[in-house]
Structure formats: structure tokens, C-alpha cells
Amino acid sequence: VRGEAPAQRPAATAPASREPGPLWSGAVVDPHSNEFWAQSNITVGTSARLTALTVELRVAQTGSVTSTGAWRSLPEDDFAFTVGERAGFLVYRWTLKEGRTVPAGEWVFAGQYNHERGGRDAGGDRYSATATAASGRHTVRGGFTPGG
Template sequence: MHEEQLRRELREAGLAHQPDHARMLARVERGLAAPPQASRRARAAVPWTGRRWPVAAAVAVAVAGVVGVGGLAVTTLDRGPAAPASELPAPGPVAAAAGTMDPGSNRWWAQADLAVTTETPVSGLVVDVRVARTAGVVSTGHWRTRPAEDFTVTVTEEPGALVYRWTLRPGRTVPPGRHVFAVQYNHAEGVRDASADTYTVVLTGGDGGGRATLRGGFGAAARAK
């Protein structure tokens, strides 16, 4: 059969063909209802080339990616070295104070005694005694049991009080023990109310470290004779 004749017959057969739509639809329905295949055709094996550098490079890239992520996380969370905890202040000297009216006080004159007791050496000491300016109050003196050359003493007249102050000189110390600071003053005749009189004592430890502050008063009234 010649090639030209074969082509003509195939063309005529194609034009004369009428597809069976019902049969085609039935085949589609059967295909949808059939269970899926149990297995798939295995992938074709990659032929061995004798070189592994592509795999090694992939692994290196993966590792680099993990290390990079980890480093980023550390950098984000790392906020630098922790700040050192604040140092606690050194404890101040162990001491106590008590203010009393001296038994020698009378109807025109009074003495207030302040006893300061220390259990450790003191390298700094400031003692303030404030005598309220009631009627007739005028300073007549003061004294202390420690050496006079160890302290600077001032008496200041303020609108509301007489202020007696002892300040320990630099380089001097106060040893453990009981130390008395006394103030003396005149006042109007009669029993004077001392409830407004106060004291403040500031002590510094023997090593120049911690401080302690003591405050108090001298009772209700001066003893009268």
C-alpha cells in the first residue's frame, strides 16, 4: 500500500469514528470506585557517581544554619554579666543611751545627764542635747566624763531651744564603756517641765564604717528641791 493511500484511509477512518460516550462514562465511574493502588512504582535509583561533595555541602549548610540560629538565640537572651548585688552597709556600733534629770536639780537650776554606753570602740561621735526654751532658761555650763581635749563643744541659742553639741575630734576614739554628757541651765522658779528636751547621738564604728543613731528625751519634769 502506498503511503499516500494509507494516509487517506486513516483520515477517512478518523472522520467516520463516533466515540461511545456512555461507555467512556462507565469506565470513569469504575475508576473512581476502585480502591487506590497498594504501592507505587519505586523511584529510579540514582546511579553512584563516586563523589559525595554535594551531600557534604548540604550537610554543612544545614549545620551552619542551625549554628546561626543558635547563636542568634544566645545573643538575644544574653544581657551581659549580672550586675553585682548591692553591698549591705556595715553595721553600726552597738550602743545605748538614756537621758535623766540629775538629782541635784532645784527650783531655779537644773542639770540633764545623758549616759551613752558603747560596747565597741567608736571613731566618730556627735552628741546633741536640746533644752527647750521655757521661761528663764539660760545656759550655765556643761561637762562630760571623757577628756575635754577629745571634743569640740558648742552651745547655740536657737529660737526654740538651747543646743549643746559635743563632736569627737578627728583621730580620737571613744573606748567601750559608759560615758556621761551633762548640760546645766537656769530656769524660772518652780518645777520645770522637761518633756520637750531631747537628745540625738550619732556614732561611727571604730573602723570608720557603719553608723548608729540614738534618740530620746529626759522625762516629764526636773526634780525640785
């Protein structure tokens, strides 16, 4: 019915990725996504200061997927950002600029996109985060639960 808010769908979540070292992660399709638009949220956590960080979100091209924006909870000026189509994916990439650091904590990186009408299956979407801390280089990666 026109004028009614769209029905809320549960967020599609994937288990958090935890590797030995200071880095951990998790991913969710934002619960405010709707039948035309979605936001994929990646949370990257670190227990140590990072001197390098690259976060990549790969949104599978399931039909009419086009970027509408992106954001991160860390300062915008600390990151170089790119988005573009590559091998059947819309790829968002945030790269920490040289000389900048990421403090210990949990940080969100989000990609926003339009998609074909109806529920979008996020089962083919992936993310990764690679970081450098005093203990060395660390990588976490994961996906999103299908049907989100």
C-alpha cells in the same frame, strides 16, 4: 524657810534607747537640780570603739533657760563643744575631734542651766547621739520624762 535645803524631787528619767548595734543611751534630769537650776545628763554606752561621735542635748526654752556650763566624763581635749540658742531650744553639742576615739564603756554628757523659778517640765527636751564604729554609723535618741 530660809537656810533649809530645798526639797529633793525624784529625777525625771526616760527609758533607755537601744538600737541594733554597739550604741545605747539613757537620759535623766539630775536629782540635784533645784527650783532655779537644773542639769540634764545623757549616758551614751558603746560596746565598740568609736571613731566619730556627736552628742546633742536640746533643752526646750520654757522660760529664762540660760546655760551655766557643761561637762562630759571623757577627756575635754577630745571634744569640740558648742552651746547656743536655736529654734526655741538651748542646744549643747559635743563633737569628737578628728583622730580621737571613744573606748567601749558608758559615758556621761551633761548640760547645766538656769530656768524660771519653780519646777521645770523637761517633757520637751530631747537628745541624740550619732557615732561611727567598725560596724558603721549608728544613732540613738530620746527625751526626758515630763514634770522633772
